[in-house]
Amino acid sequence: MLREFPVSIQLEKRNVPSVLFSAVSPLIALALTLLAGAVLFTLMGHNPLEALYFYFVEPLTETWSLHELVVKATPLVLIATGLAICFRSNNWNIGAEGQFIVGAIAGAAFPVLLPGFESFAVLPLMMICGMLGGMAWAFIPAFLKNRFGANEILTSLMLVYVAELLLDWMVRGPWRNPEGYNFPETRSFSGWQVLPEMLTSGRAHYGALFAILGVLLMWFMLAKTMKGFEISVIGQAPRAGRFAGFNPKATTLFVFLVSGAFAGLAGIAEVSGAIGQLRPSISPGYGFTAIIVAFLGRLNPPGIFAAGLVLALSYLGGEAVQVSLQMSDKVASVFQGMLLIFVLGCDTLIHHRVRISRTGTDAASVGEVKNGTV
């Protein structure tokens, strides 16, 4: 049956990962996403070039929208930087969205519970509490994995829904603004409780600085320190990790706590800098989109910085086509999803080469060369 195909296409494992493809694979993925997007727009009855222009170019042409780009990229980059070390060490933290929300709730405790407490100290305290909140939420899946072997993908993901419901309950119940006409919102933050804008020209707040510092810090840790080395070793070859004397459980705990802190900081920065209060929904799925950012950025902090801007653009573009072409706001999710799929698909090329051979001819060369077991 298999013999009847005249040509066979096979993936052959490379001995050494391709340097070329690890550099260009995200670019190929971007190009494929644009191509698929053009097809999608065409099928929906729009001029594909015009739609792509509205989606990807127009948001970059005005000052206010550039500020929006930074506002949206800030949480994406922060969260994805934390997730990068999880994914590098084979710990699948899918629950950054929940850690983001709990970080926002914890950080908002000061302005909500102590509205009169206005001093320069309140902002750092809010940020620290935000990080602690994210860490606490991330601790749960790490603990369950270490202690009981529970699958962290499931536990961290399910905790997202718990966090969402917790936030919903808080803003409708105990933390609802007493002067807010029964709207499900907390008090608006004011004075020192607000993370200020960086420039006078627009909304971009100091969270962006945190994101840049986070990227630098994480880059340094991964590239220069033993901790970063340990994370990569445990992710790539657990057995070699044991040989090196590293403790995989301690690493699991470490990466979850750090990524929880980053997500929590992103959460409180978003609430304090961009929204100004807690609401039932404070994130358009930043915690999930950040997974795409992390992979598009090669789990590498500088790459994540660039990828965060790209994905932020996908949010803005989604809003833009909603306004200009009356498309559904789901278009943004479709683009993000396509991008992730193409990124993961193109990554195959880093470790494999495509080999097209005619069956029936001497196929002795096909595959297995790397398989040196005798």
Added chain:
Amino acid sequence: MTSDKTAATSSVSQMDSVMLGVKGLTKRFGEVVANDDVDLNIMPGEIHALLGENGAGKSTLVKMLYGSLQPTAGEIIWKGKPVRIASPYEARQLGIGIVFQHFSLFDALSVADNIALSLAGDENIKSIAEKALEFSGRYGLPLNPRSMVGDLSVGERQRVEIVRCLLQNPELVILDEPTSVLTPQEAERLFETLEILKGEGRSVLFISHRLEEVRRLCDKATILRNAKVVGECLPREETAASIARMMVGSEISHVRKQTSDKPESQPLLELNDVNLQAATPFSVTLKDINLTVGAGEIVGIAGVAGNGQSELFEAVSGERLQGHAGAIRMRGMDVGRKGINWRRKHGAAFIPEERLGHGAISEFHLSENMLLARHQSDKVAFQWGHGLGIIWQDLVRKATDRVCEMMDVRKPGRNPVAASLSGGNLQKFLVGRELDRQPSVLVINQPSWGVDAGAASRIRQAIIDLARSGSAVLVISQDLDEIFELSDRIAVMYDGRLSSPLSAAEVGREEVGLLMAGIGISEDRHAA
């Protein structure tokens, strides 16, 4: 044209009835020849043993017969016609079935589901379950098709694999070390099944290290050594000792003895009743292992793979800890409860069997692989920044260069990734990485496994030099030549136990071969 099974069978008149013939089959992996001009004939209704030490080329031959490897030269003849087996699918179509040593079953699915997954076509699960039940009755392989595979014992899982194989109605069944994972009782049942298959005119290619069972069961045996066929025999007319002799090749010239003149030297490595529970169904439990290695001494541990050698390595290295501290002592210190880095910092060095994935990481550069084993023992040199653990990349690189120069590691570029080195060069690097520290205790598993002759002799020389400078060396190897070439004393591992060590000058190859086959490591000897 019935074949007379008791007669030697390579006469021309019988060639027509040969079920599977192999002529001049050769397989090369780069410079390594895994199969060299191999001939093999299997008759219908014959249980044919394929014997050889690890690395002799048995697996490669089997993979070519099953279509997962393609030969470099030579031909395979199936029922008189030359065939090219391009894939396992084609092998199954021809009528060749295989039961692998390590099972490929899904734990979370039922027996019937697992069987259905491997069958082509769209037969429904129910009729497959019925068929499986029928086959399991016919061949004496009791099975419940509805059981979850995860709940089954190792022996039962093997039955699933065998039934799955038989459902495809193979004329030749290949069994790759089927008894290595079975209890004696389970093995006994398997033999009954094989007799039934034989009675139906099916042939069996039986791969095993256990010579007694081969003698009992097999009609004929082909023996591989160093990629070549070194002999055929009728196992029933041989003794286990004579077969073992063929496997290990006692005619190899005598090796130069490295005598150690310090019989009562200071003990540097002591194992006192080391026990270790098997971590997985495929690993071995270590039972009461006692051994002392003195300064300046090389002790060799021989044995067939999978008898507890890698578990012993894990215990001695500290990758897995002992229940009490005194079980392992190094340089007079109790280290049984100390981790691998503590042991390293106190003068021990370890080189595991698997280079990629254990001793080194394939996608890491050599300098990173240097750091992998030495980040704690050389902390002062390689790290700075008071607990921040910032890596002195430059010093690590320099140490890497020094090791590469010392061991003559040939590599593309200054600091390439480990995967780009040949096996021999990577092994030289891994040995050099440890020797560079002048360890007082060295434990090395398979020093020259899959390594070309030049690199092997360089590595062995380095090990001898280290011991002569006063270190204690424990060498674990399946290669008897290597064991004899290096060791002052030799012990043999079998089924998680270690025989008491014998002086290499006094023990013969044949005696070691028998111990390796599990003959002679009796309880009383162990106690003695």
